[in-house]
Amino acid sequence: MELKHDAGIIRLPPNTPQNPMDDDLISNDSRNPVFTPAGASFTSSAGIDPLRRRLLQAGLGSAALAFFGAPALAAARPRPPIGFTPIAASLADVVRVPEGYAVHLLYAWGDPVSDGAAFRPDAGNSAAEQAEQAGMHHDGMQFFPFVTNGKASSTHGLLCVNHEYTDDGLLHPDGMAEWSHAKTLKSQSAHGVSVIEVERTGATGAWNVVRPSRYARRITARTPLRIAGPAAGAPAMRTKDDRRGNVVFGTLNNCAMGATPWGTYLTCEENFDGYFNGTETPTPEQKRYGIRRGGAGYRWHEHDSRFDVATEPNESNRFGWVVEIDPWNPAKPAVKRTALGRFKHEGATVALAGDGRVVVYMGDDERFEYIYKFVSRDRYDPAQPAANAGLLDHGTLYVARFGDDGQGEWLALEHGSNGLTAANGFADQADVLIRTRQAADRAGATKMDRPEWIAVHPQSGEVYCTLTNNSQRGAAGMPPTDAANPRAGNGFGHIIRWREEGGDAAQTRFAWDVFVLCGDPQHADEKKRGTVKGDAFGSPDGLWFDAQGRLWVQTDVASGALNRGDYERLGNNQMLVADVESGEFRRFLTGPKGCEITGITAPPDGRSLFINVQHPGETAGERSDPAQPTAVSNWPASQFPQAAGGRPRSATVVITRLDGGVIGA
Ligand code: FEO
Ligand code: CA
Numbered sequence: 001m002e003l004k005h006d007a008g009i010i011r012l013p014p015n016t017p018q019n020p021m022d023d024d025l026i027s028n029d030s031r032n033p034v035f036t037p038a039g040a041s042f043t044s045s046a047g048i049d050p051l052r053r054r055l056l057q058a059g060l061g062s063a064a065l066a067f068f069g070a071p072a073l074a075a076a077r078p079r080p081p082i083g084f085t086p087i088a089a090s091l092a093d094v095v096r097v098p099e100g101y102a103v104h105l106l107y108a109w110g111d112p113v114s115d116g117a118a119f120r121p122d123a124g125n126s127a128a129e130q131a132e133q134a135g136m137h138h139d140g141m142q143f144f145p146f147v148t149n150g151k152a153s154s155t156h157g158l159l160c161v162n163h164e165y166t167d168d169g170l171l172h173p174d175g176m177a178e179w180s181h182a183k184t185l186k187s188q189s190a191h192g193v194s195v196i197e198v199e200r201t202g203a204t205g206a207w208n209v210v211r212p213s214r215y216a217r218r219i220t221a222r223t224p225l226r227i228a229g230p231a232a233g234a235p236a237m238r239t240k241d242d243r244r245g246n247v248v249f250g251t252l253n254n255c256a257m258g259a260t261p262w263g264t265y266l267t268c269e270e271n272f273d274g275y276f277n278g279t280e281t282p283t284p285e286q287k288r289y290g291i292r293r294g295g296a297g298y299r300w301h302e303h304d305s306r307f308d309v310a311t312e313p314n315e316s317n318r319f320g321w322v323v324e325i326d327p328w329n330p331a332k333p334a335v336k337r338t339a340l341g342r343f344k345h346e347g348a349t350v351a352l353a354g355d356g357r358v359v360v361y362m363g364d365d366e367r368f369e370y371i372y373k374f375v376s377r378d379r380y381d382p383a384q385p386a387a388n389a390g391l392l393d394h395g396t397l398y399v400a401r402f403g404d405d406g407q408g409e410w411l412a413l414e415h416g417s418n419g420l421t422a423a424n425g426f427a428d429q430a431d432v433l434i435r436t437r438q439a440a441d442r443a444g445a446t447k448m449d450r451p452e453w454i455a456v457h458p459q460s461g462e463v464y465c466t467l468t469n470n471s472q473r474g475a476a477g478m479p480p481t482d483a484a485n486p487r488a489g490n491g492f493g494h495i496i497r498w499r500e501e502g503g504d505a506a507q508t509r510f511a512w513d514v515f516v517l518c519g520d521p522q523h524a525d526e527k528k529r530g531t532v533k534g535d536a537f538g539s540p541d542g543l544w545f546d547a548q549g550r551l552w553v554q555t556d557v558a559s560g561a562l563n564r565g566d567y568e569r570l571g572n573n574q575m576l577v578a579d580v581e582s583g584e585f586r587r588f589l590t591g592p593k594g595c596e597i598t599g600i601t602a603p604p605d606g607r608s609l610f611i612n613v614q615h616p617g618e619t620a621g622e623r624s625d626p627a628q629p630t631a632v633s634n635w636p637a638s639q640f641p642q643a644a645g646g647r648p649r650s651a652t653v654v655i656t657r658l659d660g661g662v663i664g665a
């Protein structure tokens with residue numbers, strides 16, 4: 001989700017129950033260095049020549065800057081065809097795609113995962129029914145093909161879909177009125193993840209949800225999950241209901257995702273602080289994660305005491321993790337993998353190191369937070385499927401420092417190194433992981449402009465990360481600009497990229513540049529044009545390479561900023577395709593009113609593309625109107641995806657080509 005109002009024009013009053021995500025949004029007041037300290041320059045072969053350095057310092061880090069470091073790999077960045085005619089920005093309440101493409105509705109909020117109850121928007125489904133239906137606010141997702149005789153299907157698979165959060169004014173027939181235990185249960189049941197079976201009719205037909213399906217399941221904010229890795233069982237993970245600290249009810253605020261080579265899904269817990277009612281005197285740990293009194297806009301704590309910090313002080317430590325789900329085994333509990341750290345996880349993008357170790361790239365989406373990666377201790381072995389189940393429990397978590405010289409370093413968050421010692425208040429590795437943000441402060445990470453999705457180029461191995469925006473960069477009392485976050489008042493955001501030393505994802509040094517400063521090439525203010533070649537866009541969020549190396553970018557301009565001010569020519573949120581060699585962006589899709597576009601995945605043949613439309617019809621206040629919770633007319637901006645008069649519903653849609661070709665080619 002857009003963390004609220006960053007380009008923010010409209011805010012609901014403080015403590016408005018319907019506005020749980022609207023907080024100060026800056027938890028990082030650490031004093032770790034913003035710039036690479038003197039003497040920390042690197043002397044590897046990935047050096048950068050003075051001309052390139054000057055260009056970088058001038059903010060011209062674009063694709064035109066040939067990637068420094070491991071130049072031999074640059075030739076391995078082929079240029080896939082981009083064959084569609086870009087479309088215009090749009091304010092229409094529909095999903096628009098280029099000529100020659102079609103859009104099909106697949107799976108909307110309330111649709112049963114299998115053969116359960118149908119969606120009843122006005123009478124309302126019960127919590128139990130909701131727990132067997134699509135949740136709200138679809139986000140990251142992944143297609144897992146069925147494999148027959150060694151061949152992966154492009155017409156039959158499992159689709160894992162995140163349901164990031166709820167708009168309770170829209171979820172319940174009478175909205176937030178008379179908030180109750182039953183409404184709390186339904187709200188919790190509309191969170192989490194769907195696993196659905198999907199099938200295409202023939203090679204070019206329509207996609208449908210297979211019902212019933214033995215794979216179909218929902219994991220909600222109430223489903224029991226296992227806790228594994230170094231923090232499992234730690235004293236800070238134990239609660240009154242779980243004295244061993246290794247079982248937790250539910251996952252929530254599931255934003256972006258990842259997928260492992262062994263066929264599991266990684267779902268990431270982002271803004272978990274918004275569910276917990278803190279105390280008047282928060283601990284430093286709670287403050288660093290934004291947990292405070294009055295911060296629990298979802299009001300679960302009124303009927304479920306584990307979300308009330310005064311009653312259950314450790315429950316919040318059990319959220320903010322990456323969760324692994326085996327979609328092929330519905331009986332297997334999902335697992336929180338604590339070795340990957342605790343923060344506001346956006347996604348968990350997996351790569352393999354040269355020696356087979358597993359690398360997971362992750363962003364912490366808040367202003368001035370960090371970019372992380374995990375490197376497994378052990379190697380992935382396709383021949384030993386059972387051994388891979390524990391790969392994410394043992395390894396090293398790193399945080400990124402971006403030097404001003406175009407070089408960067410991964411700093412290990414390992415107890416005993418980088419100042420993470422008992423003398424400095426870190427008891428052990430479990431403590432380092434539960435307080436990942438403080439550990440990263442101590443290590444000296446670079447404060448970024450809201451790290452969102454991360455994508456790895458399928459041929460070159462270059463890593464790209466969206467930094468969605470940060471209006472506070474360079475403001476009074478805030479961190480100044482630096483080479484990696486070069487714009488003050490960064491309302492449009494940017495995309496940064498790096499190349500690991502030697503092209504090996506497990507290395508601890510890298511070379512980086514800014515791929516694009518987002519903006520509107522027509523803007524009167526030159527700084528707000530950014531370095532965009534092609535179509536205007538801002539607030540990049542979803543990011544994904546298709547198998548041929550086209551880069552897909554999805555936007556999440558805050559509802560209060562859409563089509564106004566700096567964004568007046570950008571229309572509704574959108575999806576574009578970039579050629580990473582030329583730096584050209586072409587608009588491929590525009591969403592309905594008030595939505596963000598997020599989540600993207602494709603079957604192996606690339607001839608279908610699944611994307612999510614999240615929160616269509618969202619108001620500028622980023623929730624439905626709590627003053628008038630029952631009237632459908634409170635959502636006049638959009639009735640997507642149905643005919644006029646219906647409640648807007650987040651939904652998965654599938655894009656196909658009329659001639660059956662590869663999407664985008
Ligand atoms: Fe859930 Fe950072 O977007
Ligand atoms: Ca996002």
Ligand code: CA
Nearest residue numbers: 001002541556
């Ligand atoms: Ca976002």
